[in-house]
Structure formats: structure tokens, C-alpha cells
Amino acid sequence: xxxxxxxxxxxxxxxxxxxxxxxxxxxxxxxxxxxxxxxxxxxxxxxxxxxxxxxxxxxxxxxxxxxxxxxxxxxxxxxxxxxxxxxxxxxxxxxxxxxxxxxxxxxxxxxxxxxxxxxxxxxxxxxxxxxxxxxxxxxxxxxxxxxxxxxxxxxxxxxxxxxxxxxxxxxxxxxxxxxxxxxxxxxxxxxxxxxxxxxxxxxxxxxxxxxxxxxxxxx
Amino acid sequence: xxxxxxxxxxxxxxxxxxxxxxxxxxxxxxxxxxxxxxxxxxxxxxxxxxxx
Numbered sequence: 001x002x003x004x005x006x007x008x009x010x011x012x013x014x015x016x017x018x019x020x021x022x023x024x025x026x027x028x029x030x031x032x033x034x035x036x037x038x039x040x041x042x043x044x045x046x047x048x049x050x051x052x053x054x055x056x057x058x059x060x061x062x063x064x065x066x067x068x069x070x071x072x073x074x075x076x077x078x079x080x081x082x083x084x085x086x087x088x089x090x091x092x093x094x095x096x097x098x099x100x101x102x103x104x105x106x107x108x109x110x111x112x113x114x115x116x117x118x119x120x121x122x123x124x125x126x127x128x129x130x131x132x133x134x135x136x137x138x139x140x141x142x143x144x145x146x147x148x149x150x151x152x153x154x155x156x157x158x159x160x161x162x163x164x165x166x167x168x169x170x171x172x173x174x175x176x177x178x179x180x181x182x183x184x185x186x187x188x189x190x191x192x193x194x195x196x197x198x199x200x201x202x203x204x205x206x207x208x209x210x211x212x213x214x215x216x217x218x219x
Numbered sequence: 220x221x222x223x224x225x226x227x228x229x230x231x232x233x234x235x236x237x238x239x240x241x242x243x244x245x246x247x248x249x250x251x252x253x254x255x256x257x258x259x260x261x262x263x264x265x266x267x268x269x270x271x
Contacts, residue, residue, distance in 0.1 A: 015235075031227040034234045041238070084241060088234040095230035197245065204252050211259050218266050 007196045010189035014182070022182040031095035038088040040187035041081050042111070044194050046149050048078030049118060051198075053146035056139035068135040069209075071142055073202045075121055077194055082115040110152040117145050 018036045025032035052074035059067035089108070090100045103109060121141055128134040173180050 029227060031230055033231050037234060037238055080241065080245070084238055087237050091230045091234040091237070095227045193242070200249055204249060204256070207256050211256065211263065214263050215259075218263060218270070 003192065003196050003199065007189065007192040010185065010192050014186040014189040017182045017185055022179055023176065025179075028096055031092060034088055034092040034095070036182055036186045037190075038085065038092055039183065040190040041088060042085040043187060044190040045078050045081035045085055046153065047191065048074050048081055048194060048198075049114070049142075049149060050146060052078060053142050056142035059135060059139045060143075063132070065135065068139065069205055070202060071139060072125065073198055073205060075118055075142060076201065077198055079115070079118050079122075080197075081190075081194065082111075082118065085111065086115060107152070110148070114145070114148045114152050117148060121145070 014036070018033055022033065022036065024030055052071045055067045055071035055074060058064065059071060089111075093102070094100050101108065121138065124141055125134060125138045128137060173183075175183070
């Protein structure tokens with residue numbers, strides 16, 4: 001409950017700051033405001049996949065069923081945030097570059113590959129019956145996927161020809177202090193949103209599992 | 220395109236609206252799931268009572 005209240009407060013603060021405090025970008029104009037949601041959502045999806053991979057590793061080491069469920073829920077959240085990254089990015093691309101999508105951008109294509117890789121995680125998971133085998137296969141798959149995260153993140157920096165803006169360079173964030181402050185609040189809001197959704201979904205799945213067990217005991 | 224509204228405003232509004240609608244849909248799904256779990260729990264309590 002406290003986490004949900006914190007998320008609501010952070011989200012409200014972020015939206016207020018984005019539209020009433022952050023200065024309009026001299027280069028990109030008003031459409032640059034998509035950045036304050038698009039980038040934090042993308043970074044949060046990386047965090048979700050990373051958390052899912054960490055839980056998968058824990059499952060492989062301990063064979064604890066709870067870790068398998070936690071890994072699944074984190075990846076599920078990651079896919080939702082990933083879809084939002086692609087949609088908000090596409091809208092920003094149309095506003096800024098005049099196209100919805102471009103295949104010549106490594107950053108975009110690699111993020112799509114990462115997203116589709118984790119979408120396939122669910123196909124694998126639900127094609128195998130519940131049990132140790134399914135949990136182990138899912139955990140190994142989640143660990144393979146995490147390798148794509150640094151590749152996707154670094155692709156833009158390794159690419160020679162790009163139109164996708166590079167905000168974070170080796171010289172630090174390329175934005176004003178006020179823009180960076182708004183970005184940090186937005187990212188905190190997104191991480192809090194992930195934490196809330198993760199906990200609620202996990203609680204629901206656990207209750208579902210307990211009820212199934214209880215039904216079996218009573219039948 | 221709406222007359223008088225710059226198109227970049229529409230894209231910004233669209234991006235924020237997509238995030239808002241997604242979170243709203245997610246909350247609605249969870250609320251529906253919670254109701255289902257409550258019903259199932261009530262059924263199980265009923266069964267347990269019948270058994271004495």
C-alpha cells in the first residue's frame with residue numbers, strides 16, 4: 001500500500017515536472033518531452049529482464065520454486081515495459097524523424113530483438129508442463145536473454161551512423177541540470193511502478209497457487 | 220489531424236496516453252483477478268464448512 005502511494009506520488013510529480021518545469025528542448029522542441037517517459041521505461045524494462053535473470057540464476061542454484069515464479073513475473077513485467085518502449089519510441093520517431101520505424105538503426109533493431117526474445121520466453125514456458133523441467137528451461141532461457149541487454153544498451157554507442165539521440169555519453173548526461181532532474185524523477189517513478197506491479201502480480205500468483213493446493217486437498 | 224493543434228503535441232499526448240491506458244488496463248485485469256480469487260476462496264471456505 002505504501003509502495004502504491006509512493007508510485008502514485010512519484011508519477012504525479014514526474015508528469016507535473018515534465019509539462020510545467022522541464023524546459024522545451026531547443027533542438028527537438030515539444031516532442032522531446034516523450035524522452036522523459038520513453039527512456040525511463042526502456043531502462044526499467046532492462047531492469048525487469050535483469051531482475052528476472054537474477055531470479056533465474058537463484059532458481060538454478062537453489063531449485064526454489066519461488067525464485068522461478070519471481071523470474072517469470074519480472075520477465076512478464078519486462079515485456080510490458082518493452083512494448084511501451086517500442087510504442088513511445090515509435091511515436092517519438094514519427095514526431096522527430098517523420099517515420100514510425102527505421103531498420104537502419106542498430107539500437108531500435110536490437111531492442112526489438114530483445115523484446116521478441118523475451119516474448120518467445122512465454123511460448124517456451126507454456127509449451128512445457130509445470131514442474132522442474134519447465135522451471136529449469138525457463139531459467140536457462142532467461143539467463144541467455146540477459147546477454148542481449150548490454151549489447152542493446154551499447155549498440156548506440158558502437159554505431160557509427162545514427163540518428164537516434166545519444167544522451168548518456170562518457171562525458172555524462174548531455175542535458176541541462178533541470179532536464180536531468182526531471183529525468184531522474186521519471187525514472188524513479190517507473191522503477192516504483194515496476195516494483196508495485198511486480199509485487200501485486202506476484203501476490204496474485206501466489207494466492208492462486210495456494211488456492212489450487214487447497215482445492216486439491218479438499219476434493 | 221485536429222485543426223490548430225501542432226502535430227508534435229498530438230504525438231506527445233499519444234505517448235503519455237498509451238502509458239496511462241496500459242497501466243489502467245493492467246489495474247483492471249488485476250482487479251478482475253482479485254474478484255475471481257475472492258469467489259474461489261469463498262467457495263473453498265463453504266466446502267470446508269460443509270465438511271465440518
